[in-house]
Amino acid sequence: xxxxxxxxxxxxxxxxETRVEALPEEIYRKYIGGVGLATYLIHINTKPxxxxxxxxxVLAFASGPLVGTFASMxxxxxxxxxxxxxxxxxxxxxxxxxxxxxxRAGHDGLVIHGRAENPTYLFIDDGNVYFKEAGNIWGEDVWxxxxxxxxxxxxxxxxxxxxxxxxxxLVLFANIMSDGRHAGRSGLGAVMGSKNLKAxxxxxxxxxxxxxxxxxxxxxxxxxxxxxGPNTEKYRVEGxxxxxxxxxxxxxxxxxxxxxxxxxxxxxxxGAHFLKNHTVSVTACSSCPVACAHNCVxxxxxxxxxxxxxxxxxxxxxxxxxxxxxxxxIIKALELCDFYGMDSISAGVTCAWAMECYEKGLLTKEETxxxxxxxxxxxxxxxxxxxxxxxxxxxxxxxxxVKRASERLGRGSEHLAIHIKGLELPxxxxxxxxxxxxxxxVAARGGCHNRSGAYEPDLKGKVDRFKAEKGRGRLVMESEGxxxxxxxxxxxxxxxxxxxxxxxxxxxxxxxxxxFGMSGDDLRRAGERIINLKKLYNIREGWTQKDDHLPPRVxxxxxxxxxxxxxxxTRQELDLLLDDYYEAQGWTRDGTIPKEKLxxxxxxxxx
Amino acid sequence: xxxxVKFFANFREVTGQAQVTMPNVSSVRGLLDELVREFGQRLSxxxxxxxxxxxxxxxxxxxxxxxxxxxxGLGTWLEDGDTVAIFPPVSGG
Ligand code: SF4
Numbered sequence: 001x002x003x004x005x006x007x008x009x010x011x012x013x014x015x016x017e018t019r020v021e022a023l024p025e026e027i028y029r030k031y032i033g034g035v036g037l038a039t040y041l042i043h044i045n046t047k048p049x050x051x052x053x054x055x056x057x058v059l060a061f062a063s064g065p066l067v068g069t070f071a072s073m074x075x076x077x078x079x080x081x082x083x084x085x086x087x088x089x090x091x092x093x094x095x096x097x098x099x100x101x102x103x104r105a106g107h108d109g110l111v112i113h114g115r116a117e118n119p120t121y122l123f124i125d126d127g128n129v130y131f132k133e134a135g136n137i138w139g140e141d142v143w144x145x146x147x148x149x150x151x152x153x154x155x156x157x158x159x160x161x162x163x164x165x166x167x168x169x170l171v172l173f174a175n176i177m178s179d180g181r182h183a184g185r186s187g188l189g190a191v192m193g194s195k196n197l198k199a200x201x202x203x204x205x206x207x208x209x210x211x212x213x214x215x216x217x218x219x220x221x222x223x224x225x226x227x228x229g230p231n232t233e234k235y236r237v238e239g240x241x242x243x244x245x246x247x248x249x250x251x252x253x254x255x256x257x258x259x260x261x262x263x264x265x266x267x268x269x270x271g272a273h274f275l276k277n278h279t280v281s282v283t284a285c286s287s288c289p290v291a292c293a294h295n296c297v298x299x300x301x302x303x304x305x306x307x308x309x310x311x312x313x314x315x316x317x318x319x320x321x322x323x324x325x326x327x328x329x330i331i332k333a334l335e336l337c338d339f340y341g342m343d344s345i346s347a348g349v350t351c352a353w354a355m356e357c358y359e360k361g362l363l364t365k366e367e368t369x370x371x372x373x374x375x376x377x378x379x380x381x382x383x384x385x386x387x388x389x390x391x392x393x394x395x396x397x398x399x400x401x402v403k404r405a406s407e408r409l410g411r412g413s414e415h416l417a418i419h420i421k422g423l424e425l426p427x428x429x430x431x432x433x434x435x436x437x438x439x440x441x442v443a444a445r446g447g448c449h450n451r452s453g454a455y456e457p458d459l460k461g462k463v464d465r466f467k468a469e470k471g472r473g474r475l476v477m478e479s480e481g482x483x484x485x486x487x488x489x490x491x492x493x494x495x496x497x498x499x500x501x502x503x504x505x506x507x508x509x510x511x512x513x514x515x516f517g518m519s520g521d522d523l524r525r526a527g528e529r530i531i532n533l534k535k536l537y538n539i540r541e542g543w544t545q546k547d548d549h550l551p552p553r554v555x556x557x558x559x560x561x562x563x564x565x566x567x568x569x570t571r572q573e574l575d576l577l578l579d580d581y582y583e584a585q586g587w588t589r590d591g592t593i594p595k596e597k598l599x600x601x602x603x604x605x606x607x
Numbered sequence: 608x609x610x611x612v613k614f615f616a617n618f619r620e621v622t623g624q625a626q627v628t629m630p631n632v633s634s635v636r637g638l639l640d641e642l643v644r645e646f647g648q649r650l651s652x653x654x655x656x657x658x659x660x661x662x663x664x665x666x667x668x669x670x671x672x673x674x675x676x677x678x679x680g681l682g683t684w685l686e687d688g689d690t691v692a693i694f695p696p697v698s699g700g
Contacts, residue, residue, distance in 0.1 A: 230663075230665060231665070233617065233695075234616060234617070234695045237616075237617065237620075238616060242615075242616045242695070243697050245615045245616070245694070246615055246616070246667075246694045246695075246697045247697060249613060249615065249669065249672075249692040249694070250669065250672060250697075251672055267625075271616065272616075272619065272620075455697070456696075459667070459696060459697045460664075460667065460674070460676075460696050461667060461669075461674025461675065461676035461677055462676065463677075464677050465674075562672070563669075563671060563672025563673075564672060
């Protein structure tokens with residue numbers, strides 16, 4: 001095969017058994033790779049309604065067909081499992097040379113079954129799999145774990161993904177990390193922790209063939225050139241933190257647990273501020289031609305030496321959402337999330353909820369272990385992050401994410417919990433972004449900006465962002481489809497602006513890599529199929545229409561400030577949007593997938 | 608008659624200003640003409656596609672928080688006290 005290796009590796013941690021499964025060509029054509037392939041793998045390798053932290057849950061990893069080839073624009077891997085945070089599909093993507101190594105070792109995917117008796121790490125060395133004792137790295141942060149494993153294997157180039165202490169302690173929003181990047185959302189680090197699996201190291205020395213190198217080089221060079229042009233300039237210059245001021249000007253910058261939508265200290269935490277005061281280098285993920293990772297360091301003061309690769313979402317969560325306008329403190333808070341290996345969006349939003357509860361008297365000082373949890377108190381925020389990672393005192397409640405924490409606390413605190421399906425929301429105030437509100441409500445993995453770019457038509461002024469109307473359902477559906485295709489080919493979303501004609505160009509790329517005939521329309525169809533496959537998994541796990549919801553605050557508390565003042569999404573508006581979306585998808589009125597739709601898309605896993 | 612203009616990201620870099628006030632401009636087109644006169648060719652390059660002479664789709668302009676694409680585009684009228692914000696599109700983090 002070209003672009004693929006045709007094989008999936010299964011590893012059973014409880015029995016020590018490993019086996020290689022050859023997948024039929026048809027599965028690759030249907031599900032492409034990455035998120036499509038890994039979703040397929042969890043469908044057929046798990047039973048419904050299992051405990052996400054029990055041994056029956058599997059972790060499915062997959063690379064995409066572009067990985068390791070000349071056409072790879074950011075070598076990415078996808079990991080999919082039942083999420084302990086949402087109880088629905090959890091899927092996360094990260095860049096790492098690990099994905100290229102796995103493919104060069106001969107595998108397009110890896111499925112981890114069962115639970116190891118003792119802390120273990122795996123070493124996949126081409127065709128061999130070794131179960132290694134991980135007692136000496138259990139408890140270590142991911143940087144140290146990566147270094148020790150590379151030292152032990154005497155190979156500094158081996159690909160390593162690992163979990164930090166938060167994953168070991170089953171913090172429900174723990175992530176999986178590699179080369180300083182995160183498979184961040186939906187708590188798959190806790191699934192890895194529940195399996196007593198600290199890390200997976202891979203060394204692959206095989207080759208990956210492509211079908212038409214000459215034509216592929218031509219096509220890729222064109223994209224590479226654009227990747228250096230104006231379409232990606234914002235990522236390269238200020239990076240995603242540039243969003244702080246734009247969203248503030250739109251009145252969409254969620255502040256103090258979404259009590260406001262503008263932040264008075266936005267200038268002090270803007271992209272330009274970080275660039276001038278903190279950025280020491282700008283680097284790229286493995287094989288990426290763009291380079292957008294802004295590596296920031298605190299140069300003086302109490303947090304001197306703290307360092308992080310800064311991204312808008314983490315910045316929003318630890319900054320405005322917690323009322324913190326001190327850029328050094330934000331870097332410190334984010335560094336700690338990396339140190340412990342947890343999702344900074346979920347962590348920040350959960351801390352912001354605790355702060356509002358404290359200020360409103362729903363949490364007493366005794367219950368916060370003596371912490372003065374007021375908005376803007378970054379010393380307390382930092383203490384809180386330590387406590388979450390250790391599941392100590394109040395940290396234990398918060399380590400389960402804001403949905404469960406608010407259910408446990410009660411006292412009306414559920415109204416203040418900013419999540420969808422249990423996943424804490426990213427940094428766009430959707431009360432005045434009505435297309436995005438729909439996109440977030442229906443996303444299979446919960447409140448998420450990465451599984452559809454539904455905020456784009458709102459923020460680009462393609463539609464009236466303050467208005468809910470028919471037609472948004474189709475926009476969301478199309479946006480989800482495009483995201484699913486990028487996540488399955490595994491191509492960075494930041495490169496989408498470098499494509500002139502999305503589907504035909506990507507189909508061509510796919511064809512030149514794999515040799516499989518694929519038209520733009522076929523690829524669009526594959527995206528639709530993958531979205532349906534994810535939804536089918538959620539239905540299997542008990543999804544009902546009430547799970548396509550918005551946080552109470554988004555529906556009941558109008559934006560009090562800024563240009564979006566007065567905005568909210570009413571029940572009536574949400575119902576109209578949901579009806580429109582289900583109809584666009586060809587689903588039933590209550591949002592389930594009719595049998596004919598599954599047949600039409602050729603999906604047969606549910607039977 | 609006075610309009611407040613806020614620049615962000617690359618627009619701020621090119622003009623060297625976070626905010627300016629402009630007197631006597633009645634439409635967005637008139638405002639941009641004035642701004643180009645004041646800040647020069649680099650601003651013009653950032654705003655317009657040299658081939659078509661049209662506003663680039665990498666430019667977002669809001670008047671009081673509303674996108675001009677949903678009003679009269681460059682022909683959108685401005686009133687005393689309006690705030691115009693100019694930036695590149697927001698995209699995911
Ligand atoms: S554009 Fe940025 S996030 Fe995407 S692969 Fe490149 S460096 Fe990584």
